[in-house]
Amino acid sequence: MTQPKYMLTVEGVSKTYDGFKAITDLNFYLFEGELRTVIGPNGAGKSTFFDLITGRAKPDKGKIEFGMNTDLTKMNEYEINRLGIGRKFQTPSVFTEHTVYNNIVLSLVGSRGVFASIFKRLSSTERDRIDELLKLVRLDTKRDWKAGMLAHGEKQWLEIGMLLAQEPKILLVDEPAAGMTDEETHRTGELLISLAGKHSIVVIEHDMTFVKQIARDGQVTVLHQGSVLCEGKFDAVQSNPKVREVYLGRGKSGGK
Numbered sequence: 001m002t003q004p005k006y007m008l009t010v011e012g013v014s015k016t017y018d019g020f021k022a023i024t025d026l027n028f029y030l031f032e033g034e035l036r037t038v039i040g041p042n043g044a045g046k047s048t049f050f051d052l053i054t055g056r057a058k059p060d061k062g063k064i065e066f067g068m069n070t071d072l073t074k075m076n077e078y079e080i081n082r083l084g085i086g087r088k089f090q091t092p093s094v095f096t097e098h099t100v101y102n103n104i105v106l107s108l109v110g111s112r113g114v115f116a117s118i119f120k121r122l123s124s125t126e127r128d129r130i131d132e133l134l135k136l137v138r139l140d141t142k143r144d145w146k147a148g149m150l151a152h153g154e155k156q157w158l159e160i161g162m163l164l165a166q167e168p169k170i171l172l173v174d175e176p177a178a179g180m181t182d183e184e185t186h187r188t189g190e191l192l193i194s195l196a197g198k199h200s201i202v203v204i205e206h207d208m209t210f211v212k213q214i215a216r217d218g219q220v221t222v223l224h225q226g227s228v229l230c231e232g233k234f235d236a237v238q239s240n241p242k243v244r245e246v247y248l249g250r251g252k253s254g255g256k
Protein backbone atom coordinates (compact mmCIF):
# COMPACT_ATOMS: atom_id res chain seq x y z
CA MET A 1 0.00 0.00 0.00
CA THR A 2 1.38 3.45 -0.86
CA GLN A 3 1.88 5.77 2.09
CA PRO A 4 -0.04 9.06 1.95
CA LYS A 5 2.33 11.92 1.23
CA TYR A 6 2.76 14.87 3.57
CA MET A 7 2.31 18.25 1.90
CA LEU A 8 3.11 20.16 5.04
CA THR A 9 5.01 19.22 8.18
CA VAL A 10 5.05 21.53 11.18
CA GLU A 11 7.02 20.16 14.12
CA GLY A 12 7.94 21.68 17.46
CA VAL A 13 7.22 25.19 16.24
CA SER A 14 7.12 28.13 18.65
CA LYS A 15 6.67 31.84 18.11
CA THR A 16 6.84 34.54 20.75
CA TYR A 17 5.85 38.20 20.38
CA ASP A 18 7.40 40.40 23.06
CA GLY A 19 7.48 37.50 25.48
CA PHE A 20 3.92 36.42 24.64
CA LYS A 21 3.72 32.83 23.39
CA ALA A 22 1.51 33.02 20.29
CA ILE A 23 2.51 29.49 19.15
CA THR A 24 3.98 26.88 21.48
CA ASP A 25 5.53 23.63 20.37
CA LEU A 26 3.02 23.19 17.57
CA ASN A 27 2.84 19.96 15.58
CA PHE A 28 0.69 19.75 12.47
CA TYR A 29 0.75 17.39 9.48
CA LEU A 30 -1.22 17.87 6.28
CA PHE A 31 -1.60 15.07 3.74
CA GLU A 32 -1.66 15.58 0.00
CA GLY A 33 -5.19 16.37 -1.17
CA GLU A 34 -6.54 16.73 2.35
CA LEU A 35 -9.12 19.33 3.36
CA ARG A 36 -8.35 20.19 6.99
CA THR A 37 -10.35 22.51 9.18
CA VAL A 38 -8.71 24.40 12.02
CA ILE A 39 -10.83 25.86 14.79
CA GLY A 40 -10.00 27.56 18.05
CA PRO A 41 -11.05 30.48 20.22
CA ASN A 42 -9.96 34.05 19.51
CA GLY A 43 -6.25 34.47 20.10
CA ALA A 44 -5.55 30.72 19.83
CA GLY A 45 -2.83 31.43 17.26
CA LYS A 46 -4.65 30.47 14.06
CA SER A 47 -3.57 33.48 11.99
CA THR A 48 -0.05 33.28 13.39
CA PHE A 49 0.01 29.65 12.27
CA PHE A 50 -0.72 30.79 8.68
CA ASP A 51 1.82 33.64 9.05
CA LEU A 52 4.50 31.09 9.94
CA ILE A 53 3.71 28.79 7.02
CA THR A 54 3.67 31.62 4.49
CA GLY A 55 6.85 33.33 5.73
CA ARG A 56 5.08 36.44 6.98
CA ALA A 57 6.48 35.55 10.40
CA LYS A 58 9.48 33.41 11.26
CA PRO A 59 9.38 30.76 14.00
CA ASP A 60 11.70 31.05 17.00
CA LYS A 61 12.24 27.33 16.68
CA GLY A 62 10.89 24.24 14.99
CA LYS A 63 10.51 22.72 11.55
CA ILE A 64 8.16 23.82 8.78
CA GLU A 65 8.50 21.78 5.61
CA PHE A 66 6.64 21.79 2.32
CA GLY A 67 6.38 18.43 0.57
CA MET A 68 8.97 15.93 1.64
CA ASN A 69 11.87 18.20 2.54
CA THR A 70 11.62 21.84 1.47
CA ASP A 71 12.48 23.97 4.50
CA LEU A 72 10.11 26.95 4.52
CA THR A 73 11.74 28.62 7.50
CA LYS A 74 14.64 29.67 5.26
CA MET A 75 12.46 31.25 2.59
CA ASN A 76 10.75 34.61 2.25
CA GLU A 77 7.05 35.19 1.57
CA TYR A 78 7.51 35.57 -2.16
CA GLU A 79 9.56 32.38 -2.51
CA ILE A 80 7.03 30.42 -0.48
CA ASN A 81 4.20 31.71 -2.62
CA ARG A 82 6.09 30.74 -5.77
CA LEU A 83 6.48 27.22 -4.42
CA GLY A 84 2.71 26.84 -4.57
CA ILE A 85 1.38 27.96 -1.21
CA GLY A 86 -1.50 30.40 -1.63
CA ARG A 87 -3.22 32.25 1.18
CA LYS A 88 -6.65 33.80 1.27
CA PHE A 89 -7.09 36.41 3.98
CA GLN A 90 -10.41 36.95 5.70
CA THR A 91 -11.31 40.14 3.86
CA PRO A 92 -11.46 39.90 0.08
CA SER A 93 -8.81 41.81 -1.82
CA VAL A 94 -9.80 42.05 -5.44
CA PHE A 95 -9.13 44.80 -7.98
CA THR A 96 -12.48 46.55 -7.60
CA GLU A 97 -12.11 48.76 -10.69
CA HIS A 98 -11.34 45.84 -12.97
CA THR A 99 -13.76 43.31 -14.36
CA VAL A 100 -14.16 39.89 -12.83
CA TYR A 101 -12.52 38.44 -15.94
CA ASN A 102 -9.52 40.75 -15.74
CA ASN A 103 -9.04 40.00 -12.08
CA ILE A 104 -8.46 36.38 -13.03
CA VAL A 105 -6.22 37.45 -15.96
CA LEU A 106 -4.06 39.44 -13.55
CA SER A 107 -3.55 36.42 -11.32
CA LEU A 108 -3.00 34.02 -14.18
CA VAL A 109 -0.26 35.88 -15.93
CA GLY A 110 1.57 36.99 -12.82
CA SER A 111 3.36 40.12 -11.88
CA ARG A 112 4.00 41.71 -15.24
CA GLY A 113 2.19 44.88 -14.31
CA VAL A 114 -1.51 45.50 -14.49
CA PHE A 115 -1.73 46.96 -17.99
CA ALA A 116 0.78 44.62 -19.54
CA SER A 117 -1.21 41.72 -18.12
CA ILE A 118 -4.58 42.90 -19.35
CA PHE A 119 -3.45 43.82 -22.84
CA LYS A 120 -1.27 40.81 -23.32
CA ARG A 121 -2.72 38.40 -25.86
CA LEU A 122 -3.88 35.36 -24.00
CA SER A 123 -3.32 31.93 -25.47
CA SER A 124 -6.37 29.78 -26.08
CA THR A 125 -5.20 27.55 -23.22
CA GLU A 126 -5.15 30.57 -20.91
CA ARG A 127 -8.59 31.68 -22.07
CA ASP A 128 -9.97 28.18 -21.53
CA ARG A 129 -8.45 28.11 -18.07
CA ILE A 130 -10.07 31.45 -17.18
CA ASP A 131 -13.46 30.21 -18.42
CA GLU A 132 -13.03 27.07 -16.38
CA LEU A 133 -12.12 29.05 -13.24
CA LEU A 134 -15.04 31.45 -13.67
CA LYS A 135 -17.43 28.51 -13.91
CA LEU A 136 -15.86 26.85 -10.91
CA VAL A 137 -16.38 29.91 -8.72
CA ARG A 138 -19.81 30.49 -10.30
CA LEU A 139 -19.01 33.90 -11.70
CA ASP A 140 -19.12 33.08 -15.41
CA THR A 141 -22.30 35.11 -15.91
CA LYS A 142 -20.69 38.11 -14.19
CA ARG A 143 -17.40 38.05 -16.04
CA ASP A 144 -17.85 41.61 -17.35
CA TRP A 145 -18.94 43.09 -14.04
CA LYS A 146 -16.57 45.35 -12.19
CA ALA A 147 -15.38 43.33 -9.21
CA GLY A 148 -16.39 46.18 -6.89
CA MET A 149 -20.05 45.56 -7.83
CA LEU A 150 -20.03 41.97 -6.59
CA ALA A 151 -21.69 40.88 -3.36
CA HIS A 152 -19.35 40.08 -0.46
CA GLY A 153 -19.60 36.32 -1.00
CA GLU A 154 -18.92 36.68 -4.71
CA LYS A 155 -15.81 38.74 -4.02
CA GLN A 156 -14.57 35.94 -1.79
CA TRP A 157 -15.18 33.40 -4.57
CA LEU A 158 -13.43 35.64 -7.08
CA GLU A 159 -10.42 35.81 -4.82
CA ILE A 160 -10.44 32.04 -4.49
CA GLY A 161 -10.55 31.89 -8.31
CA MET A 162 -7.58 34.28 -8.45
CA LEU A 163 -5.62 32.07 -6.09
CA LEU A 164 -6.51 28.98 -8.10
CA ALA A 165 -5.24 30.67 -11.26
CA GLN A 166 -1.77 30.34 -9.76
CA GLU A 167 -2.33 26.57 -9.38
CA PRO A 168 -1.35 26.37 -5.72
CA LYS A 169 -0.54 23.01 -4.22
CA ILE A 170 -1.57 24.21 -0.76
CA LEU A 171 -4.40 26.66 -0.15
CA LEU A 172 -4.65 28.40 3.22
CA VAL A 173 -8.06 29.94 3.70
CA ASP A 174 -8.82 32.20 6.65
CA GLU A 175 -12.48 32.39 7.74
CA PRO A 176 -14.03 32.35 4.27
CA ALA A 177 -17.58 32.25 5.62
CA ALA A 178 -17.27 35.40 7.73
CA GLY A 179 -19.92 37.90 6.69
CA MET A 180 -21.57 35.52 4.23
CA THR A 181 -25.25 34.61 4.03
CA ASP A 182 -26.13 31.00 4.86
CA GLU A 183 -26.52 30.21 1.18
CA GLU A 184 -23.19 31.77 0.26
CA THR A 185 -21.57 29.88 3.12
CA HIS A 186 -22.98 26.58 1.89
CA ARG A 187 -21.82 27.27 -1.67
CA THR A 188 -18.36 28.14 -0.37
CA GLY A 189 -18.30 24.80 1.41
CA GLU A 190 -19.22 23.01 -1.82
CA LEU A 191 -16.47 24.88 -3.66
CA LEU A 192 -13.80 23.97 -1.10
CA ILE A 193 -14.91 20.33 -1.06
CA SER A 194 -14.65 20.25 -4.86
CA LEU A 195 -11.07 21.59 -4.67
CA ALA A 196 -9.84 18.99 -2.20
CA GLY A 197 -7.90 16.17 -3.79
CA LYS A 198 -6.38 18.39 -6.43
CA HIS A 199 -5.20 20.85 -3.79
CA SER A 200 -4.29 20.37 -0.14
CA ILE A 201 -6.36 22.84 1.85
CA VAL A 202 -6.37 24.26 5.37
CA VAL A 203 -9.43 26.28 6.36
CA ILE A 204 -9.60 28.33 9.55
CA GLU A 205 -13.20 28.79 10.57
CA HIS A 206 -15.44 29.76 13.47
CA ASP A 207 -18.84 28.85 12.04
CA MET A 208 -19.47 25.31 13.25
CA THR A 209 -22.25 24.58 10.73
CA PHE A 210 -19.76 25.35 8.00
CA VAL A 211 -17.01 23.34 9.71
CA LYS A 212 -19.33 20.36 9.88
CA GLN A 213 -20.19 20.72 6.19
CA ILE A 214 -16.60 20.83 4.96
CA ALA A 215 -15.03 18.48 7.50
CA ARG A 216 -17.31 15.56 6.53
CA ASP A 217 -15.24 12.51 7.47
CA GLY A 218 -11.94 14.42 7.65
CA GLN A 219 -9.84 15.72 10.48
CA VAL A 220 -10.55 18.86 12.46
CA THR A 221 -7.69 20.44 14.42
CA VAL A 222 -8.43 22.48 17.52
CA LEU A 223 -5.86 25.11 18.45
CA HIS A 224 -5.73 26.53 21.95
CA GLN A 225 -3.06 28.81 23.38
CA GLY A 226 -0.84 28.19 20.40
CA SER A 227 -0.85 24.39 20.53
CA VAL A 228 -3.03 21.57 19.25
CA LEU A 229 -5.62 20.84 21.92
CA CYS A 230 -7.10 17.93 20.02
CA GLU A 231 -7.52 16.54 16.53
CA GLY A 232 -10.13 14.19 15.15
CA LYS A 233 -13.38 13.81 13.28
CA PHE A 234 -15.96 16.55 13.69
CA ASP A 235 -18.30 14.66 16.05
CA ALA A 236 -15.47 13.52 18.30
CA VAL A 237 -14.03 17.03 18.45
CA GLN A 238 -17.41 18.62 19.09
CA SER A 239 -18.14 16.30 21.99
CA ASN A 240 -14.65 16.48 23.50
CA PRO A 241 -15.07 18.03 26.97
CA LYS A 242 -11.78 19.98 26.71
CA VAL A 243 -12.92 21.53 23.44
CA ARG A 244 -16.32 22.37 24.85
CA GLU A 245 -14.69 24.04 27.78
CA VAL A 246 -12.33 26.27 25.82
CA TYR A 247 -14.38 26.91 22.76
CA LEU A 248 -17.64 25.35 21.78
CA GLY A 249 -19.65 26.15 24.85
CA ARG A 250 -19.01 29.85 24.56
CA GLY A 251 -17.59 32.51 22.29
CA LYS A 252 -18.56 33.60 18.83
CA SER A 253 -20.66 31.10 16.89
CA GLY A 254 -19.64 28.56 19.47
CA GLY A 255 -23.09 27.22 20.09
CA LYS A 256 -24.12 26.89 16.44
Ligand SMILES: Nc1ncnc2c1ncn2[C@@H]1O[C@H](COP(=O)(O)OP(=O)(O)OP(=O)(O)O)[C@@H](O)[C@H]1O
Binding pocket: 017, 018, 021, 022, 040, 041, 042, 043, 044, 045, 046, 047, 048, 049
Ligand atom coordinates in the same frame (compact mmCIF):
# COMPACT_ATOMS: atom_id res chain seq x y z
N1 LIG B 1 2.53 40.61 14.96
C1 LIG B 1 2.16 40.41 16.24
N2 LIG B 1 2.69 41.13 17.24
C2 LIG B 1 2.34 40.93 18.52
N3 LIG B 1 1.44 40.00 18.91
C3 LIG B 1 0.87 39.26 17.96
C4 LIG B 1 1.20 39.40 16.58
N4 LIG B 1 0.46 38.48 15.88
C5 LIG B 1 -0.28 37.83 16.77
N5 LIG B 1 -0.05 38.27 18.02
C6 LIG B 1 -0.67 37.78 19.26
O1 LIG B 1 -0.65 36.36 19.24
C7 LIG B 1 -1.88 35.83 19.72
C8 LIG B 1 -2.49 34.92 18.70
O2 LIG B 1 -3.04 35.73 17.67
P1 LIG B 1 -3.69 35.15 16.35
O3 LIG B 1 -4.15 36.33 15.55
O4 LIG B 1 -2.77 34.21 15.71
O5 LIG B 1 -4.94 34.35 16.93
P2 LIG B 1 -6.22 33.81 16.17
O6 LIG B 1 -6.46 32.44 16.68
O7 LIG B 1 -6.03 33.97 14.72
O8 LIG B 1 -7.36 34.78 16.69
P3 LIG B 1 -8.70 35.29 15.95
O9 LIG B 1 -9.64 34.13 15.92
O10 LIG B 1 -9.16 36.38 16.86
O11 LIG B 1 -8.30 35.78 14.60
C9 LIG B 1 -2.77 37.00 20.07
O12 LIG B 1 -2.72 37.23 21.45
C10 LIG B 1 -2.15 38.16 19.32
O13 LIG B 1 -2.32 39.38 20.00
